[in-house]
Amino acid sequence: MPAPALILHGGAGARRSRDYSREIVHMRSVVEAMRARLMDGVSALDVAVETTVLLEDSGLYVAGRGASPNLAGDYELDASLMDGATGRAGAVAAFQGYRNPIRAARAVMDQTPHVLLAGAGAARFAGEQGLEPIDDPGRWFTRAGQGEDNHPPGQGPALAHGTVGCCVLDRQGRLAAATSTGGVFGKMPGRVGDTPIPGAGVWATDRVAVSCTGQGEYFIRTAAAAQIHWRVEAGASIMEAGAAVIAGIGELGGDGGLIALDAAGHRADPFNSQGMKRAWLTPDGEIGVEVFGR
Template sequence: MSRFALILHGGAGARRSRDYAAEIVHMREVVEAMRPQLADGAAALDVAVEAVERLEASGLYVAGRGASPNTAGIYELDAALMDGATGRAGAVAALVGFRSPVRAARAVMDRTPHVLLAGEGAARFAEGAGLAPVGDPEAWFTRAGQGEDNHPPGVTAGALQHGTVGCCVLDRDGRLAAATSTGGVFGKLPGRVGDTPLVAAGTWADGRVAVSCTGQGEFFIRTAAAARLGFEVESGRPLGEAARGVINRIGAMGGDGGLIALDRDGNRADPFNSQGMKRAWLSADGEVSVRVFEG
């Protein structure tokens, strides 16, 4: 392999009534920052994690600094990553008090025999790993997306509003990786965990495809959305067809969201059934594109 590619998302659920100029500029900046690393031979997993960390830190998306509190006023964050070359994965769920959930997920993968740590145990681990704490939550978090009308028609506002960030990468050596991070749905109950930190539901990478999902996580969990796409590609179904089939299945159940995916040939897929999905990509031929509403 000599070609490389990347696609990232800043969450499905975008509404035409809102201006996403800042997000568009930022997503392009992140893609452009990752390009020289991939050109120099950086590993797919390292690039995916750094891209997601940049999205978390911006405060523009409902992940990392952009998260909102649950009904108890606590900021519980989720993240996961998966290395397609090795099948290794790491994740944290309901993590409180740390700036970068995706870095915590990477530490779980690198420093423990586990895949997922949750709640207080995840926080103790992150502290022991020396990860950056939040400090004052009210001063740190931006509550990105608050007031955005991103719930499906007919659904009570606030109950299923959502946001997530993610990245899928193909590196020069043909390795694939995916990473995803979220603040979860708005108004969630304490302890609620969505699809993002659940390998196979919201995040997946193997030797053929990398996937990161965004939307109403309960539906992605019930369909094992990310792994389902991977298995269908493994069976020979084209990436775009398989990805659209997953989103159609979720839509038929009443769910809202989208996903991004890359295959080992550098083909991308980014279907969604909401009005829009914030996303940007570096294609295998070197073109950088950013979209919110267009297909």
């Protein structure tokens, strides 16, 4: 069996005009913590959830506490995860009122026959599962009505975005992936992007694990996450597959990136935005962190 490996992202769309030193320190600390968990034999699926919770709770990324409100001033969050060993998936969309949408997605996977719950039904289910509510959104969300982290309010490009996610390979050779987001900035109420849609924003099989970040409409239109699997099955390397998918999104006019792992622990992290916040653990035990370098 391969040694464990992990890659996470804090979103594509990073801008060179910003200082990401806090995010760099945080991403490294998350990878270090999850390296210990993987070495203890924790499953890829559990580590994927734990990693995403740490990213959501930090308030440093456009997911969880760092989400930005929609045009109505409400916080609608999306999340999904997929277990490569079993093909199971769980997701929530337009999720309001509760912390950690990735925990809600895990509960959908484990406690229902469904893959995706949305809106009021997802919130009701979260309450029934005893998930932690958000009592005061104005104090919980760190952006509290601010605009996208890379652009002043009202001055960002169309579909300015941010997301977090991770791909994990555990000591038993199992793969899993998770993605969580606050969505694009200034979105219409009820808008749902690629993040909670298996095949678009997340995918995991026994061959690959994928998490996407960017203008979700383009990732949906290209089945971006599942495309990685298809290309690897056809003989491409994980890096070749990732590069081809992002190139195709760029040809349509889309912006973003993705992270991926294969069953040997090889990683891919292509993007066509200025930068993409990401960190990784190699099967050799090395940790890397990068925002703008390729």
